[in-house]
Amino acid sequence: MLSCIQKLHNRHRHAVRGFIRFLTYLGAFFLISIAYWIADNFGEPSLEQILYHAQFGVQGLVDTDAAIIKSFLSWCIALPLLISMLLVLVEYSIALFLTHGSTHWLTRPARHANIHFVKVFYWFIGHRAPLYTLVIAGVYFGMQFSLTIFIQHQFGKDYFAAHYIAPSEVEVSQxxxxNLVLIYVESLEDSYKNPVLFGKNLLSSLDHLKGVSFANYKTAPGSWWTIAGIISTQCALPLKSVSLYDGNDQGKKIKSFLPNAVCLGDILHDAGYYNVYIGGDALAFAGKGMFFQDHHYDEIYGREELKGNLKSTDMNYWGLYDDDLLKIVKAKLIKLHARQQPFNLTFTTIDTHGPDGHFSKYCKARGIKDFEGIVECSANQVSELVKFITKSGYLKDTRVVILGDHLAMENPVYEKLKTIKERHIYNRFISNNPISKNREDILPFDMFPTILEFIGFKVHGGKLGLGYSAISKDVALPPATEYEEMNEDLLNKSDMYLDLWKRKHRAELHTVKQNK
Known part of the structure; x- marks a missing residue:
């Protein structure tokens, strides 16, 4: 009786030990797989970006490209499970072989191995193999996403508090x-104009539009992906992982998006503008819809809101193709202009999104068969919209701003892009009266005050948030060391930054003054 109980106890102990080893292996191979998968699909995203998107969990994954979902399930779920189960089975086979000899059927893999090697492996390596694997996986993951730099950001000096000027404290006058038409073109950068890499200027149709561009529009910390690019250009502040949680309720998901920040939509609303956002992907993805809703956009459209307007249900995995999106944008623009009320129409494109891009019917009809063609075709479609605006006479009272939302990530021509030493984001400011620039080097944060002044506002002092106007006269310019200091310290922990996310009444917007 006691012998039976002892045997049951031993079996239970071995089962628990085996399960723990399985979970350890699973954790290790999950870290390795997800690090490789992220790099393969998105290039080199920061840990800030990963932590930000982790907030949206399953919903964030469901609202993305279905091909990416399948790839994630294969590489990050199925493969780690399979490898972990296989390793535990092999280890159990070796243990039975060493304990019971070659009589058990599970010992068959061990029978074909060198017996001396099996013993050495099991007694000196096998016991701790899951732990060794987990340590190696942790090191690989940490190196892949610069974990040490992320840790340093938790203890460095508070750059944000020392340099941020709350827009609510700045006088802005009309x-x-x-009117403003603000266009974010997915992953559009100046590198696509390089004829050495691509045989020609893929963005020539945009460059030929009557307007002005800043030669050195650099990326900045906390602006590296779409929603971060939108936040940095409309609020002049970075998007950081600490924004995942409400400051008063640590550990709970946010219920409002930067409720205490004053952004472009807020100032335009205060000035009597009607704000509209249109995007082809899901509003729930990355909290984009929440941001526009919380910052005075009157109409907000995403994939679910727009797909009912299509004559065809033909959509890519993200949402609407750009050709269908631009038809909707054009129709909305005509209606907004006819209302005789100042408006801001902001929209985002999607066809040039990695890892492979999306071939719309418009582009296919023009013989587009590769990713370079998608880039050129997308540029041509945006150019055609601007030409419509010009031909319709809208530029008499409307300004157009074209921006890449961020630098390109992993895509079929990414290796070519990486050969360029200093890559810049595409930008174009279009109006009947070209702007006069005060410098060529600008950052995403500078777009907030610059766009306001471009459409006819006066930002007294020329600075909002972290941004300096690039067209103001007789104002202080950013210090020469700004870019280096931001790269070093901007993402450091900041209580002032966290306060922008706390659920409390936002400070009253200052009244925009009118100069008559």
Missing amino acids: VKPK
Whole structure:
């Protein structure tokens, strides 16, 4: 009786030990797989970006490209499970072989191995193999996403508090306000103009539009992906992982998006503008819809809101193709202009999104068969919209800003892009009266005050948030060391930054003054 109980106890102990080893292996191979998968699909995202998107969990994954979902399930779930089960089975086979000899059927793999090697492996390596694997996986994951730099950011000096100027404390006045059409083109950068890499300037149709560009539009910390690019250009602040949680309820998901920040939509609303956002992907992805809703956008459209307007249900895995999106944008623009009320129409494209891009019917009809063609075709479609605006006479009271939302990530031509030493984001400011620039080097944060002044506002002092206007006269310019200091310290922990996310009444927007 006691012997039976002892045997049951031993079996239970071995089962628990085997399960723990399985979970350890699973954790290790999950870290390795997800690090490789992220790099393969998205290039080199920061840990800040990963932690930000982790907030949205399953919903964030469901609202993304279905091909990416399948790839994630294969590489990050199925493969680690399979390898972990196989390793535990092999280890159990070796243990039975050493304990019971070659009589058990599970010992068959061990019978074909060198007996001396099996013993050495099991007694000196096998016992701790899961732990060794987990340590190696942790090191690989940490190196892949610069974990040490992320840790340093938790203890460095508070750059944000020392340099951020709350827009609610800055006087902004209307001089000759114009309508705004703000276009974010997915992953569009100046590198695509390089004829050495691509045989020609893929963005020539945009460059030929009557307008002005800043030669050195650099990326900045906390602006590296779409929602971060939108936040940095409309609020002049970075998007950081600490924004995952409400400051008063640590550990709970946010219920509002930067409720205490004053952004472009807020100032335009205060000035009597009607704000509209249109995007082809899901509003729930990355909290984009929440941001526009919480910052005075009157109409907000995403994949679910727009797909009912299509004559065809033909959509890519993200949502609407750009050709269908631009038809909707054009129709909305005509209606907004006819209302005789100042408006801001902001929209984002998607066809140039990695890892493979999306071939719309418009582009296919023009013989587009590769990713370079998608880039050129997308540029041509945006150019056609601007030409429509010009031909319709809208530039008399409307200004157009074209921006890449961020530098390109993993895509079929990414290896070519990486050969360029200093890559810049595409930008174009289009109006009947070209702007006069005060410098060529700008950052995403500078777009907030620059766009306001471009459409006819006066930002007194020329600075909002972390941004300096690039067209103001007689104002302080950013210090020469700004870019280096931001790269070093901007993502450091900041209580002032966290306060922008706390659920409390936002400070009253200052009244925008009108100069008549």
